Amino acid sequence: MVEIQSSMKQAPKKANPQAEQDAAVNQSLGRIKNKIIVMSGKGGVGKTSTSVNLSIALANKGYKVGIMDVDLHGPDVPRMLGLKGMLGLSENQKLEPMRCLENLSAVSIESLTSSKDDAIIWRGPIKFSAIKQFIGDVEWGDLDFLIIDSPPGTGDEPLTIAQTITDAKAIIVTTPQEVSLADVRKSISFCKTVKMDIFGMVENMSGFECPHCGESVDIFGSGGGEKTATATGVRFLGRIPLDPRVVACGDSGSSIQATYADSPVSKAIGEIAEKVAELA
Amino acid sequence: MVEIQSSMKQAPKKANPQAEQDAAVNQSLGRIKNKIIVMSGKGGVGKTSTSVNLSIALANKGYKVGIMDVDLHGPDVPRMLGLKGMLGLSENQKLEPMRCLENLSAVSIESLTSSKDDAIIWRGPIKFSAIKQFIGDVEWGDLDFLIIDSPPGTGDEPLTIAQTITDAKAIIVTTPQEVSLADVRKSISFCKTVKMDIFGMVENMSGFECPHCGESVDIFGSGGGEKTATATGVRFLGRIPLDPRVVACGDSGSSIQATYADSPVSKAIGEIAEKVAELA
Numbered sequence: 417m418v419e420i421q422s423s424m425k426q427a428p429k430k431a432n433p434q435a436e437q438d439a440a441v442n443q444s445l446g447r448i449k450n451k452i453i454v455m456s457g458k459g460g461v462g463k464t465s466t467s468v469n470l471s472i473a474l475a476n477k478g479y480k481v482g483i484m485d486v487d488l489h490g491p492d493v494p495r496m497l498g499l500k501g502m503l504g505l506s507e508n509q510k511l512e513p514m515r516c517l518e519n520l521s522a523v524s525i526e527s528l529t530s531s532k533d534d535a536i537i538w539r540g541p542i543k544f545s546a547i548k549q550f551i552g553d554v555e556w557g558d559l560d561f562l563i564i565d566s567p568p569g570t571g572d573e574p575l576t577i578a579q580t581i582t583d584a585k586a587i588i589v590t591t592p593q594e595v596s597l598a599d600v601r602k603s604i605s606f607c608k609t610v611k612m613d614i615f616g617m618v619e620n621m622s623g624f625e626c627p628h629c630g631e632s633v634d635i636f637g638s639g640g641g642e643k644t645a646t647a648t649g650v651r652f653l654g655r656i657p658l659d660p661r662v663v664a665c666g667d668s669g670s671s672i673q674a675t676y677a678d679s680p681v682s683k684a685i686g687e688i689a690e691k692v693a694e695l696a
Numbered sequence: 697m698v699e700i701q702s703s704m705k706q707a708p709k710k711a712n713p714q715a716e717q718d719a720a721v722n723q724s725l726g727r728i729k730n731k732i733i734v735m736s737g738k739g740g741v742g743k744t745s746t747s748v749n750l751s752i753a754l755a756n757k758g759y760k761v762g763i764m765d766v767d768l769h770g771p772d773v774p775r776m777l778g779l780k781g782m783l784g785l786s787e788n789q790k791l792e793p794m795r796c797l798e799n800l801s802a803v804s805i806e807s808l809t810s811s812k813d814d815a816i817i818w819r820g821p822i823k824f825s826a827i828k829q830f831i832g833d834v835e836w837g838d839l840d841f842l843i844i845d846s847p848p849g850t851g852d853e854p855l856t857i858a859q860t861i862t863d864a865k866a867i868i869v870t871t872p873q874e875v876s877l878a879d880v881r882k883s884i885s886f887c888k889t890v891k892m893d894i895f896g897m898v899e900n901m902s903g904f905e906c907p908h909c910g911e912s913v914d915i916f917g918s919g920g921g922e923k924t925a926t927a928t929g930v931r932f933l934g935r936i937p938l939d940p941r942v943v944a945c946g947d948s949g950s951s952i953q954a955t956y957a958d959s960p961v962s963k964a965i966g967e968i969a970e971k972v973a974e975l976a
Contacts, residue, residue: 458739459738460741461739488851489848490879492879535885537850543820569769569847570817599772609815629911631908631909633940660914663873663917667873668874
């Protein structure tokens with residue numbers, strides 16, 4: 417918290433800070449073609465894995481991609497991307513996103529705090545301001561896609577995105593079990609209320625193949641996401657199987673698409689990225 | 697949102713509503729021996745499953761237990777407990793918690809909204825007020841344990857609990873993988889900052905036994921929670937294995953402890969409840 421405040425304070429004092437911030441936000445957004453917020457009703461459905469892997473897949477296709485981690489209380493993007501260190505300042509006194517791949521850069525609250533174990537204990541209004549700074553005070557440059565990893569639920573963070581990025585579209589991630597699907601319906605209701613277009617739905621952790629016997633086990637069920645998508649008129653983008661290698665890659669900050677390019681997970685992500693690139 | 701406001705408005709107008717509410721909160725809390733908030737850094741680690749199953753196990757031991765669902769954006773407690781319908785009003789114009797078992801009653805935001813698919817789109821300050829109503833305006837009665845299921849992270853909900861229930865203790869739930877453990881360290885830092893005692897840590901989804909071949913697969917790893925507990929000086933309460941039957945029971949609102957009493961999951965929960973009852 418101290419760090420973000422002090423970094424931000426390096427810019428000279430403005431006459432109307434609110435108007436200046438809004439102008440900076442709009443200037444940043446004007447250079448970004450597609451803004452996609454990755455949401456989920458329930459936590460732990462693999463929202464961050466999906467955001468990170470979709471970003472990598474789009475960057476590998478040659479698109480310029482930025483990933484913005486607005487999960488202020490559980491910012492897992494840097495770990496999954498294997499990023500360390502702090503953000504620097506550009507010549508224009510803006511924050512430089514961290515470069516992960518040639519076409520992929522990232523900003524996360526975690527890259528602004530010196531101790532990775534510190535909790536961010538902010539109430540809603542401060543989050544609103546922090547997220548606007550993530551857009552306006554970061555040197556995003558020209559992007560084809562900005563992928564926004566939001567915390568689960570329908571609270572301050574997605575609400576701030578909806579109000580600040582009025583042309584953002586939502587990708588909703590779910591697991592197949594009923595408890596998760598019930599929360600997805602809340603995410604859909606949220607998007608309708610704040611008038612955010614829903615780009616599509618991804619079913620994650622769908623089916624599991626035992627690495628010992630090859631038999632499949634539906635740990636979290638299977639197919640529920642597609643059924644809910646059809647029932648609610650939301651485009652179904654695809655199904656990503658449950659694979660312990662996704663967990664291991666996320667933990668070690670390596671990309672499953674680079675390490676296990678032929679795995680069913682990598683293929684599923686590639687197909688989803690294809691649809692996003694084609695339809696966005 | 698409409699319903700909670702209108703239910704709450706049935707009470708006559710008060711001269712000093714803030715002081716009246718604080719008095720009602722303190723009166724409710726004075727009749728509750730142990731207040732335990734179940735937290736997690738990351739979502740989807742089985743926090744709600746753990747809250748619900750721990751509550752059932754304690755109630756089955758004869759303790760009077762209340763469960764309060766403050767996960768306003770993803771209130772899964774009613775579904776997991778198989779609760780339907782709305783809360784009623786008691787003779788004192790307070791809300792009656794829903795009775796699940798002889799010794800177990802529950803309150804969730806979901807029991808106050810008429811459509812289960814509606815999203816709760818509230819910014820922080822309204823959450824603060826709603827949570828205080830959950831304590832002061834509910835007829836909890838005399839309880840041995842109030843188990844509070846909080847949303848993941850270190851945001852408005854756990855902060856409100858820490859500030860309102862100053863003798864609440866935290867149980868932190870995690871899965872064994874590094875991404876989850878990194879967020880646990882943030883929960884520990886949160887508890888230290890707000891001066892909340894940490895009662896202990898539970899490792900969930902720890903190891904998986906293939907139902908076809910019986911071989912074990914560490915989908916989310918294993919043992920990481922205990923290691924982190926030891927390293928941070930937090931009491932380790934136990935390890936609950938990953939079992940698709942927990943998901944199925946949660947989805948259908950039945951209790952795994954009733955349906956599969958001899959399962960490793962039921963035994964693990966029983967042992968954790970034993971420790972909670974003994975040490976709280």
